[in-house]
Amino acid sequence: MQYDFDEVIERRGTGALKYEALLPRWGRDDLIPLWVADMDFRTPPFIMEAIRRRCEHEILGYTVKPRAFFEAIRDWVDRRHGWKVNASEIGFAPGIVPGISSAIQCFTEPGDKIMIQPPVYHPFAMIIRENGREIVNNPLILENGRYRMDFNHMQEAVRGCRMFILCNPHNPGGRVWSPEELRRVAEICTANGTLVVSDEIHADLTLPGHRHTVFATVSEQARMNSVTYMAPSKTFNVPGLGSSYVICQNPDLFAKYQDFVSGRELAEGHVFAYDGLISAYSGPEGEEWLAQALDYIQENIRFIDAELRRRMPKIKTIMPDASYLVFLDCREMNLSQKELVEFFVDGARLALNDGSIFGKEGEGFMRLNAGCPRSILERALSQLEEAYENRGFRQQQSQN
Ligand SMILES: Cc1ncc(COP(=O)(O)O)c(C=O)c1O
Structure with a gap:
């Protein structure tokens, strides 16, 4: 059986932490949630x-x-x-x-x-x-x-x-x-x-x-x-x-x-x-579902890495060996942690995990959850690119 990981399923109104916590945590709920570690894929039918x-x-x-x-x-x-x-x-x-x-x-x-x-x-x-x-x-x-x-x-x-x-x-x-x-x-x-x-x-x-x-x-x-x-x-x-x-x-x-x-x-x-x-x-369904999910996640991560390299090279992907959580090294943007979080939230309208919650070693980093349909990532990267341009990072890049 071929499972459909591209399907976008509405999770608002189901008590999903990923969505319900947007307003209390970030003060706005128009953010694409790419934070807490659950995936936006349908729970397997079996x-x-x-x-x-x-x-x-x-x-x-x-x-x-x-x-x-x-x-x-x-x-x-x-x-x-x-x-x-x-x-x-x-x-x-x-x-x-x-x-x-x-x-x-x-x-x-x-x-x-x-x-x-x-x-x-x-x-x-x-x-x-x-x-x-x-x-x-x-x-x-x-x-x-x-x-x-x-x-x-x-x-x-x-x-x-x-x-x-x-x-x-x-x-x-x-x-x-x-x-x-x-x-x-x-x-x-x-x-x-x-x-x-x-x-x-x-x-x-x-x-x-x-x-x-x-x-x-x-x-x-x-x-x-x-x-x-x-x-x-x-x-x-x-x-x-x-x-x-x-x-x-x-x-x-x-x-x-x-x-x-x-x-x-x-x-x-x-x-x-x-x-x-x-x-x-x-x-055998569990093994099969998992193999397909891992291939999809791997492609999502490759997609993020390729698009960041091409469109926003100051943001670097720490390529994971496992799972769908991608640590983004944003240190080249030279923002304070507060500015970095504001850039993602208010600039790009994305809710990622602030890297500094993982310890001071996470300052300059953000964690992105790639366990979602690719179309959501495409939208998220477009929003991120717009914020990147608005902050003048693209210009800085071409001057370097
Ligand atoms: C390393 C690690 N341990 C534990 C958990 C959460 O486990 P539980 O929800 O079962 O307490 C997570 C969730 O993101 C995790 O990444």
Whole structure:
């Protein structure tokens, strides 16, 4: 079956965060929303079908986690990532951020240090702070348009850290980390008694030509010293379903974690969470839909990169290895962060994520969500070009 990713679907009036938050956050709602990480593609028909089937029973009562939920995850991570796990090593999580927040509370104490790698997905810093723990930064290095880890700095920074929250693949840096890089992380963290919490929510969205490596698979050290979070939410565009999961192959750590979340009633999903995941992970349709979605996303990213190079060369694309989030390097425009945000919002009428929310290393950057029909990107780039011209950037370019 050929899926139609070009279809533009009206999302206003459906409670979609991407739209509903425009007015409260940016003070205007005439913006094209290219920010929060959900896609504007129709939820795949096989997931909708499973949910409709469940609805037809017409009793939405308390629901147990079916064995098929764990088996579907076990088979999926093996098939997609070559990761062999037992169903008993998998637990339910209502979301990745609530899951990581639980891990922070379960494995660390107030005042403990937790390391992250900015510019990085901003809720990491938020939940460390909100849980009364201390943030230790190990910033990534941007070199020739590609991020890499700073291991020399990490060797020092990690000392005394109880936990490291790894973003694998990295958001917004777009990197799929190599087995060698992950092995170094495992060595350094194990040597320092630092537990690695690996957020692998974007793993399935690794783009053609790249391969995701599950952190826990790179060495025995990594397997025993990690807790991994994954979900179908980004993969199949169902973040509203709340059907994420945690995998931990260290029995002592997993028992401690499971006790923590069950004691707080955080280990149960709602009535649609399980069937949604099972339908996405179990049949050939899921694989087929995903392959087509990834090809479409890849083309969207290539389109953005080519058009920016041709029409707005002061804005540079950090080409992602995975997912549909594109970090735009706007430093050549020489604007303050406030001016840059105003340029996008009031000049181009686009709502992107302000790069500085990911850490001060994100200043001069904006994050664009390319998970939408190409016609929306075409319109967005035209608006951006108009603002670019109005600000005199085109003129500056031809004078250079
Ligand atoms: C790296 C990363 N982790 C977690 C999330 C959100 O996960 P959840 O909505 O399941 O809490 C996102 C969403 O953008 C993300 O990019």
